Amino acid sequence: xxxxxxxxxxxxxxxxxxxxxxxxxxxxxxxxxxxxxxxxxxxxxxxxxxxxxxxxxxxxxxxxxxxxxxxxxxxxxxxxxxxxxxxxxxxxxxxxxxxxxxxxxxxxxxxxxxxxxxxxxxxxxxxxxxxxxxxxxxxxxxxxxxxxxxxxxxxxxxxxxxxxxxxxxxxxxxxxxxxxx
Numbered sequence: 001x002x003x004x005x006x007x008x009x010x011x012x013x014x015x016x017x018x019x020x021x022x023x024x025x026x027x028x029x030x031x032x033x034x035x036x037x038x039x040x041x042x043x044x045x046x047x048x049x050x051x052x053x054x055x056x057x058x059x060x061x062x063x064x065x066x067x068x069x070x071x072x073x074x075x076x077x078x079x080x081x082x083x084x085x086x087x088x089x090x091x092x093x094x095x096x097x098x099x100x101x102x103x104x105x106x107x108x109x110x111x112x113x114x115x116x117x118x119x120x121x122x123x124x125x126x127x128x129x130x131x132x133x134x135x136x137x138x139x140x141x142x143x144x145x146x147x148x149x150x151x152x153x154x155x156x157x158x159x160x161x162x163x164x165x166x167x168x169x170x171x172x173x174x175x176x177x178x179x180x181x
Contacts, residue, residue: 003109007109007125021140027151027153041078043146044146046077046079047078048093049077049092055136056100059104059128065106069095104125
């Protein structure tokens with residue numbers, strides 16, 4: 001029964017990282033969750049909107065189970081307009097989770113799907129689970145860095161500001177020493 005184990009293992013990790021993504025918004029102002037923090041405009045709320053959009057497409061369209069709401073167009077999914085609220089976007093993401101979770105529960109891990117934008121478009125649920133988990137984790141890493149830039153918050157239980165100050169000093173010493181060699 002490795003198939004059932006693999007499916008549940010991947011799905012469990014996906015559920016955990018989704019929640020972590022939303023925690024990145026906690027305690028921040030509207031401006032801070034939306035403001036562009038890189039030269040390409042990457043921002044926290046935009047990452048959440050992007051993940052919601054693509055999870056809806058992958059666990060919807062790909063398996064003939066379209067998400068029942070409008071999904072943002074390509075190119076509009078990485079940022080929030082001034083008319084979109086935090087609650088609307090996070091609510092959209094949570095509704096996508098419910099839809100995706102229903103798709104994952106209903107299908108076997110080897111259920112066929114079709115991703116027309118992939119070079120090898122015929123896939124299994126397993127492929128999509130791995131892809132979405134990978135992408136969500138990748139963007140959660142981006143969100144970790146953005147959040148740290150905004151207010152120094154690091155999602156590392158048991159590590160306080162003194163720990164990170166000492167760690168940064170140690171790394172800086174190593175970098176300076178290496179530069180002299």
